[in-house]
Amino acid sequence: MKILFLIMTSFLLLNCKELILPIKSDIKYDLQKALLGKKLFFDKRLSKDNTISCASCHDVDNGGDDNRDFSIGVDNKKGNINSPTVFNSRYNLAQFWDGRAKDLKEQVSGPIHNPVEMGSSLEEIIKKLENDKYYKKQFALVYKNGFTKDNLVDAISEFESALVTPDSRFDLYLKGDKSALSEDEIEGYRLFKKNGCISCHNGINIGGNLFQKMGILKEYKSKVGNLGRYEVTKDVEDKSYFKVPTLRNINKTSPYFHDASAKNLHDAVSIMMEYQLGMKANKQEIEKIVKFLKTLDGKRPKILDKK
Amino acid sequence: MKKVLIIIFVFISLIFSLVYTTDHSNKKIEDFFKMQKNISYLISTNKNFDIFMSSSISYNNFDVIQKDIFKIKDILSQIKKSNYFDKELIAFKSDFLQIDDLFKKKIKTIEKLKSTSAVLNNSYRYIQTIYEKLDNKVFNTIYTRIIGLEFNSEIDIKKLQNQVNSFKVKDNTEKIFLVHAKNILQYFEKFQKQKQDIEVLSLNKKLDEFEKNFNDYSNVFIKDIKTVLWSIIILLSSSLVLFLFYYTKIAYQKIQLNRFKQAVENSDNIIMTTDYHQKIKYVNENFIRHTGYTYKDVIGKRASILKSGLNSKKFYKDLNKTIYSGKRWYGEFVNKIKDGKLSYEKTSISPIFDEKGKIIEFLAIKLDVTKEKNIEKELKEKEHLLSQQSKMIALHEMLDSIAHQWRQPLSTISTAASGMRLNKEFDSLDDKTFYELIDSIVDNTLYLSKTIDSFKTFFKTNHENTLFNIKNTVNKVLDLIGYKFNENKVEFISNIKELNIEGLEHELIQSLVNLFNNSQDAIAKNLNKDDEKFIFLDVYDDNENVVIKIKDNAKGIDEKIIDKIFEPYFTTKHKSQGTGIGLYMTYEIISKHFYGTIEVNNSTYMYKDKEYTGALFTITIPSKKDDRNK
Numbered sequence: 001m002k003i004l005f006l007i008m009t010s011f012l013l014l015n016c017k018e019l020i021l022p023i024k025s026d027i028k029y030d031l032q033k034a035l036l037g038k039k040l041f042f043d044k045r046l047s048k049d050n051t052i053s054c055a056s057c058h059d060v061d062n063g064g065d066d067n068r069d070f071s072i073g074v075d076n077k078k079g080n081i082n083s084p085t086v087f088n089s090r091y092n093l094a095q096f097w098d099g100r101a102k103d104l105k106e107q108v109s110g111p112i113h114n115p116v117e118m119g120s121s122l123e124e125i126i127k128k129l130e131n132d133k134y135y136k137k138q139f140a141l142v143y144k145n146g147f148t149k150d151n152l153v154d155a156i157s158e159f160e161s162a163l164v165t166p167d168s169r170f171d172l173y174l175k176g177d178k179s180a181l182s183e184d185e186i187e188g189y190r191l192f193k194k195n196g197c198i199s200c201h202n203g204i205n206i207g208g209n210l211f212q213k214m215g216i217l218k219e220y221k222s223k224v225g226n227l228g229r230y231e232v233t234k235d236v237e238d239k240s241y242f243k244v245p246t247l248r249n250i251n252k253t254s255p256y257f258h259d260a261s262a263k264n265l266h267d268a269v270s271i272m273m274e275y276q277l278g279m280k281a282n283k284q285e286i287e288k289i290v291k292f293l294k295t296l297d298g299k300r301p302k303i304l305d306k307k
Numbered sequence: 308m309k310k311v312l313i314i315i316f317v318f319i320s321l322i323f324s325l326v327y328t329t330d331h332s333n334k335k336i337e338d339f340f341k342m343q344k345n346i347s348y349l350i351s352t353n354k355n356f357d358i359f360m361s362s363s364i365s366y367n368n369f370d371v372i373q374k375d376i377f378k379i380k381d382i383l384s385q386i387k388k389s390n391y392f393d394k395e396l397i398a399f400k401s402d403f404l405q406i407d408d409l410f411k412k413k414i415k416t417i418e419k420l421k422s423t424s425a426v427l428n429n430s431y432r433y434i435q436t437i438y439e440k441l442d443n444k445v446f447n448t449i450y451t452r453i454i455g456l457e458f459n460s461e462i463d464i465k466k467l468q469n470q471v472n473s474f475k476v477k478d479n480t481e482k483i484f485l486v487h488a489k490n491i492l493q494y495f496e497k498f499q500k501q502k503q504d505i506e507v508l509s510l511n512k513k514l515d516e517f518e519k520n521f522n523d524y525s526n527v528f529i530k531d532i533k534t535v536l537w538s539i540i541i542l543l544s545s546s547l548v549l550f551l552f553y554y555t556k557i558a559y560q561k562i563q564l565n566r567f568k569q570a571v572e573n574s575d576n577i578i579m580t581t582d583y584h585q586k587i588k589y590v591n592e593n594f595i596r597h598t599g600y601t602y603k604d605v606i607g608k609r610a611s612i613l614k615s616g617l618n619s620k621k622f623y624k625d626l627n628k629t630i631y632s633g634k635r636w637y638g639e640f641v642n643k644i645k646d647g648k649l650s651y652e653k654t655s656i657s658p659i660f661d662e663k664g665k666i667i668e669f670l671a672i673k674l675d676v677t678k679e680k681n682i683e684k685e686l687k688e689k690e691h692l693l694s695q696q697s698k699m700i701a702l703h704e705m706l707d708s709i710a711h712q713w714r715q716p717l718s719t720i721s722t723a724a725s726g727m728r729l730n731k732e733f734d735s736l737d738d739k740t741f742y743e744l745i746d747s748i749v750d751n752t753l754y755l756s757k758t759i760d761s762f763k764t765f766f767k768t769n770h771e772n773t774l775f776n777i778k779n780t781v782n783k784v785l786d787l788i789g790y791k792f793n794e795n796k797v798e799f800i801s802n803i804k805e806l807n808i809e810g811l812e813h814e815l816i817q818s819l820v821n822l823f824n825n826s827q828d829a830i831a832k833n834l835n836k837d838d839e840k841f842i843f844l845d846v847y848d849d850n851e852n853v854v855i856k857i858k859d860n861a862k863g864i865d866e867k868i869i870d871k872i873f874e875p876y877f878t879t880k881h882k883s884q885g886t887g888i889g890l891y892m893t894y895e896i897i898s899k900h901f902y903g904t905i906e907v908n909n910s911t912y913m914y915k916d917k918e919y920t921g922a923l924f925t926i927t928i929p930s931k932k933d934d935r936n937k
Contacts, residue, residue, distance in 0.1 A: 019368045093373050102380075196429035203370035210369045210421040217430075217490055233415075241422065277429055278486055
């Protein structure tokens with residue numbers, strides 16, 4: 001029995017390579033729509049008082065989030081959850097920490113309507129922007145029925161789905177360039193797998209494809225009272241379950257966790273090991289894992305430089 | 308024609324409905340197969356779920372299962388969007404909604420299963436590492452049992468949990484071991500419950516049933532489509548048969564018509580049709596041959612171009628009145644052909660009606676009778692000539708007769724006058740002699756005057772019928788030629804009943820004169836001077852006919868020529884004597900003017916105990932005018 005199990009696990013370990021896949025460098029999206037969405041993404045008029053744009057909290061020049069614990073919305077209102085990165089969000093099984101939006105389209109209207117974020121509404125935006133010559137012209141050009149709520153949402157989500165960060169050093173390594181990572185980093189990756197981080201952070205987005213409980217082996221007490229998935233499903237079993245976040249560009253998206261409780265990667269990794277894996281890791285191991293995590297910074301999305 | 312149009316209309320509409328139905332059925336089938344594909348995709352993806360469930364706890368790339376989840380969600384929302392089970396298959400709607408619901412539940416549980424398996428995987432792996440570090444062998448059993456959980460369903464988790472809880476830890480490693488053992492037991496219980504939750508859904512069964520029912524439905528609707536298609540095809544082919552039937556009928560009619568056309572084209576009659584306004588629409592070949600016109604000359608022209616002007620205005624008025632009243636007209640045109648010659652055309656003109664009884668055309672069928680007309684004309688001229696000739700002969704005869712009859716009285720007058728002169732000169736003229744001589748002159752003059760009256764009657768060319776007494780007529784004849792009988796010592800024996808005949812008396816006189824002359828000529832020719840010579844005349848009535856029999860004893864007519872004696876210019880006499888006209892004229896007069904008959908035969912008879920043979924002419928004339936008109 002034991003031998004059989006060992007054989008099986010070692011056999012499965014051989015297939016570990018396939019647990020994480022590199023981002024394809026050419027993804028399909030509608031450039032016209034995405035460019036229109038880009039314009040909207042940076043347009044502060046999408047907020048109630050013209051102070052906040054999508055880009056205010058999802059700084060595309062800086063990891064796709066705002067590096068604050070909690071984002072600041074209209075009227076300087078503070079949110080109660082850490083902004084996740086907008087990068088590679090197309091690969092997530094759902095959007096938001098609690099996964100309440102099944103896709104990017106559903107996600108778009110979330111922050112717009114949230115009173116502590118943009119505090120506006122799609123109707124209001126349409127009213128505000130329908131006389132804008134640029135939008136009027138461009139929407140008429142790209143969409144059959146011009147500037148509508150649906151098309152607005154569609155354009156923004158199209159832009160967001162174009163925000164991928166391919167060709168991180170780790171991706172290059174996965175693609176076969178063994179020199180792309182240093183020995184420590186490779187060792188970090190090995191530890192990442194061995195310790196079981198990869199059980200939840202796998203797939204193309206190194207996370208983002210399942211919900212997991214925060215505090216499996218040790219109860220996690222958060223300063224914020226967010227119960228994650230439970231807020232959506234109202235299923236007791238879903239309490240404290242959150243969408244496993246992507247680890248891509250993790251180096252640029254501090255602070256970490258939904259409650260922004262980890263300010264740096266060291267803290268984040270050690271918390272994860274303690275609460276999720278139930279193990280006390282030594283500092284060296286953490287160091288190496290952090291080194292590995294830093295190889296996940298991808299290239300700037302091409303769409304940002306397109307006009 | 309209308310029927311054919313209807314058939315064609317039906318035919319075309321059937322084809323349209325066939326195309327429509329085929330197209331519609333195609334869409335239906337297409338939709339069906341699309342749905343079938345979706346369903347089989349749901350089934351196969353569901354199997355992937357089951358494989359995922361049943362696979363051992365290990366590392367996973369959850370993207371793989373997530374892809375399937377996305378795909379299922381996508382298909383389900385597509386099916387909902389298509390409204391297929393709202394419109395096409397309402398009977399399947401509740402089943403589909405159930406499946407949709409089951410999938411939602413299953414997916415939700417699989418999401419949880421992902422988390423659970425990830426947790427289990429990590430603890431399983433880590434507990435092995437920890438176990439290696441443990442010295443205390445009390446954990447052996449619990450470790451093997453925990454490790455074997457996955458493969459041995461009989462292990463009682465509750466019991467294990469109790470065992471684990473009962474352990475007292477000595478160091479940190481043991482503590483970690485127990486934490487993970489507890490974790491494994493807790494999550495494994497969860498894991499099994501989740502699996503069970505999914506199994507309870509029995510989505511597989513439901514899906515298989517659904518697929519089966521759906522495929523069964525296909526048989527029903529394919530059968531429906533087949534029925535519709537077949538009925539259309541049957542209708543189509545039957546209308547095709549009908550069409551062919553009418554087509555052959557029409558073709559047959561065409562052949563018939565063509566036959567008639569051929570007959571008309573090649574007819575010896577002149578055939579022409581005109582429209583209502585008498586504009587020529589058609590002429591046959593014989594028309595062209597006969598008139599010398601070309602088709603181009605006449606088609607579209609008025610029929611009046613054929614007029615010669617010899618038919619009266621009344622003639623045409625009557626013609627138009629007849630044909631425009633819808634009746635057939637018969638008559639004889641005198642038309643002019645292209646080179647100006649006259650053409651006699653016996654013609655019938657029939658109006659041709661349409662279905663409503665309105666005249667649309669006229670059909671003229673003509674027979675060219677120009678030749679016959681000319682022959683008739685020639686005959687008439689000839690007859691006229693003959694009659695003139697016979698008149699001349701008669702005149703000659705009369706003059707002869709006058710000369711003969713006047714010679715005697717004239718010489719008597721002359722003798723009396725010269726006797727008176729001589730007696731006067733010798734002065735021997737006594738009163739007795741004077742009166743005797745004067746009386747003789749006066750008597751003879753009277754006689755002359757009387758004979759002139761007779762001649763006058765003969766030459767009176769009165770053309771109006773009169774009622775005359777046959778006995779008087781015979782007397783007149785005798786006045787004319789009676790002297791000949793005396794000269795030739797012919798005994799004339801007559802037995803005449805007093806009868807009246809209506810007609811031209813002088814013509815009958817002429818006929819009788821002819822017959823008597825012939826008899827006398829025959830007597831002179833065939834009998835000796837000393838022979839007794841007879842001419843018999845019997846007149847009596849018989850069955851409303853007047854019968855006149857003239858008989859002689861001149862031995863009869865040669866049987867070889869007896870049939871030809873009434874033909875013109877036939878004569879047995881010497882050229883100087885006969886012209887061959889007399890009997891012909893007699894025949895013509897009796898048959899055409901008196902509507903009677905004249906026959907001849909040789910007759911042998913007894914007279915005063917002696918046997919004689921001679922020619923017997925029998926003239927039979929109807930006594931009443933009515934009979935003659937028959």
